[in-house]
Amino acid sequence: MESGSVLAVCRVHQLVGDQGDVGVTAIDKRPAHGPVKVHKLGLRGDIQANRAHHGGEDQAVYAYSQADADFWAGVLGRELPPGVFGENLRVSGIETTHAVIGERWTVGSGVELEVTSPRTPCATFQRRMKEPQWVKRFTEEGRVGTYLRVIRTGSIQAGDSIQRTFVPAHGVTIGKWFSEPDVKVIEALRGAEADGEIRLQDEYHTKFEVLLRRLGK
Template identity: 70%
Template structure:
């Protein structure tokens, strides 16, 4: 089995003009060399242009897997360099999209992170990729990657190993919750949160309400 590791650490290269509400976007992430400090709000030197929709402690880092990037390279017929998805971490040997909500990883010597929620594609992402109907294509594929909460700060760099420290028993993955959430998934997450196994962010409560309305509960 391939050892899970960080292929690249990416942070904003430059702010780009964008027709969205903020006027600029920080989606242009590119790989950097050497160790990078990680704090509770993400990588030192990184930024989110829209703090309403991105960032905060529950979305401090965004991880995307090389397997998923390879899928899109074939689908789109072009290279998918680290950072193209706006990710902070390009990883291998571990699939970010199929990570269990609430599982914890140790990265390198001292950084610990927790899987929180799927990335929801937006119009800015579509403009970045330059692909028609990109939001729908990305969503339909379910290869969305995951946001991470920083549990313990430190430094990370390309080549650092990733160790899964804890995987919650509820078994609901990022991809399953994003693409095909069920009432059983919702109850499993609620129970895990109530038992203290995981800590769900407020957005999950909104999704629970939406799911219950959609299924007529």
């Protein structure tokens, strides 16, 4: 199966003031030096300021591909170092937006991660990037990266290999669910969960009902 590598492991550098409801944000992630322990709620030393919308076991780690960062660097005309997207892992060789929901990665000497859901851009992210209409642009482009669930804990560091060890047969990618959800996608995900192939976080089922009502199903 496809393999890749960890370019940087990023965690919060400092909380910074923000105009959102919480008043601060932990989006300022920067590369750590050396191994970083990974537990069920994410990286040791990392936090989420707004836990109503971020964090938890289903969104313990956020990964973003270097290929997508390079795309945005070209569009914006500036360097976008690891952590600038608020990501915990900047990765190479694996396209996070094209990861199949429920696929699993083994990182380094044994940390196991499971692809769960796409990142939904917010106003805090737009303020972080200081780009006009950033939420709209990021959404329309669909290069959103993926959240990951921690299946097996351990330590990871820059330079670690990433191996895709399991890819569900349903084939629905993070990008497909984010940009083109339809009845077939919903049926595929529901079927895979019913068969025990994947475990969807609760938010999926809420979105299924909303989408089906919108589609008149």
